[in-house]
Amino acid sequence: MLRFSPAILVIARSSMRVPSSMSPTSAFISFSNNIYSLTRSNQHGEAIRLFAELLSQGISADCYVLPSVVKAAAGLSSLKTGAQVHCLAFVNGHHSDSLLLSSLVHFYLKCDRVMDARKVFDRIPRPNVVACSALLSTYARKGCVVETKELLREAVEMGLELNSVSWNGMIAGFNHSRQFKDSVLMFRDMHSEGFKPDGTSVSSVLPAVGDLEMLPCGVQIHGCVIKQGLSQDNWVVSSLVDMYGKCARPNEMSKVCEELPEMDVGACNALITGLSRTGCVEGALKKFKQFKRQGLNLNVVSWTSMIASCSQNGKDMEALELFREMQMEGIMPNSVTIPCLLPACGNIAALMHGKAAHCFSLKNWISNDVYVGTALIDMYANCGRIHLSRRCFDMMPRRNLVSWNALLGGYAMHGKSKEALEVFDLMQKSGLKPDFISFTSVLSACSQGGLTEEGKFYFDSMSRDYGIEPRLEHYSCMVSILGRAGRLAEAYTMVKQMPMEPDGLIWGPLLSSCRVHHNVVIGEVAARKLFKLEPNNPGNYVLLSNIYASKSMWVEVNSVREMMKSKGLRKNPGCSWIEIKNKVHMLLAGDKSHPQMPEITKKLGELRLEMQKSGYLPHTDFVLQDVEEQDKEEMLSDHSEKLAVTLGLLNTSPGFPLQVIKNLRICGDCHAVIKFISEFEGREIFVRDTNRFHHFKDGVCSCGDLW
């Protein structure tokens, strides 16, 4: 017998709708109608409450009111309620009512009880298409190819007339379970069974075409679109644009759009992502602005796509600007916009902008979203605030592997190897299996912290205990680990024994290690490989020449410089960013264009004097050229990170922490100077270089002078 909790009955009684004078029949009709209309208007809870009231009055439910109740239970996804109704129906003898059983099929599907749904379905004396289609699409959605095809066959045997909705459901279902081939096959079968694909069929099947291998299928479907006269259907065009974008066919994208009498937002959004996917952010921006000027109603998706394109393609400042603009246009960012924006803040260490986005998430109740939380962890880590990453992590109500990896990677980047290994341990205790990204972070943490033996242990354990075969990036970490420990011969042996072809990710760290340990022999090997692999990367030439210079091998230094010159290569210009009062400043080495440059130079001069007083000697061997000592010193003073730090000193109040990010590795001299500044000026200074974070405080750096 159906039982509802006393609380529900109390509520039910308090909202009596039936005057006591009514006869049982009219009372029943009144209840029945009310329940029906409540369910129809999605007031599922009310419907159930009314049903409880009906029962409490001793009126028995018939097979006309029960489907509504089942539907209400499905609407609430309340397995308990629905199952109770199912029992009641059974007890009352309604075991073979088609309508009721169909509604139960939907209910069980809604509650993710596919087996139960199927059991009920099999009891329907004359099942209808709708229930069958629902089962079919659910099977497809779960990736149960065999079950789908079997039921499809049975349905035909039973004489069920499937319609295009049934087919479309299966097609979409297979895409959901990433069974792309089956999705396309279904589309084909549908065609050969004599069903004309409609707009829904096409936009359901097209997401299955995601790469060049599937493109021929996509082109065929496009042909079908033209034949069926669907070329002007907005949804169809959006899917076509998306498909051609994924397959890197920009010309096709615009051609398809031109078919539309008027450009549609969906197609516009697909076009923007398509363009940026094919590496053309400029084009995407141009289109975006053009559509905006034309008065097209751009929505959250449009703005979010544009922000994502920018932050994924090095246009971080533009991403921040777009975020501001969209709000001015009255478009409300959502829980997708924020994780698209945050990487841009992290990339250029725009902490204040990142914090603003964090506040936005809190205010708009989206901070509990896993993607938002994970992006916040990343952003704070990239802005040098690893403790804030941790706080965000701890506050997350739900986490996934990516969230854990973000924290792990953050600790690694900050050289906090102890914390990284702790997190690695905790993530496994929480029941998650580390993946290859987790191991990259673990190994990188070992490398940053100089944990040579631990690094070797985790490297071996990775394939032995976790079944994860080491990839290039793991070997790269091992080279760094051994290289940092000065075990260059061992590192080189490992490179020679690697199962895959070593690339720049391997030879680069080896060459850097040789630079640190002044190893000419292995350094030359690594450099030669690198010159072949990345002939136009000036960094490698500089490193080799530095190795020679450190051994006073000036002839060799000159020959490397000649090589660079003959290839027309110049040292990559050092570039640093610093955020001051919500504005991000970019400083280039040797660039005098910043309006405050005179002040910066003056301040740097003063600092240099102070440094000399305290016995500081510049590390001139970091300069490439064999030039006079005086010139060397001047060249050093122009490094962009020094300029950025000085600019920060000039424009913030005493004691305010500074953070700078740099596009190259920090050089030894700048490192020493910033250590000095952190003590002399009493500032915490965060510097992120390409390799890791340096947290300067009281004259000490968190990297322990190893990097």
Next chain:
DNA sequence: CTAGGGTTAG
């Protein structure tokens, strides 16, 4: 008396 299907942002 009803019931079921689709595109574009992470």
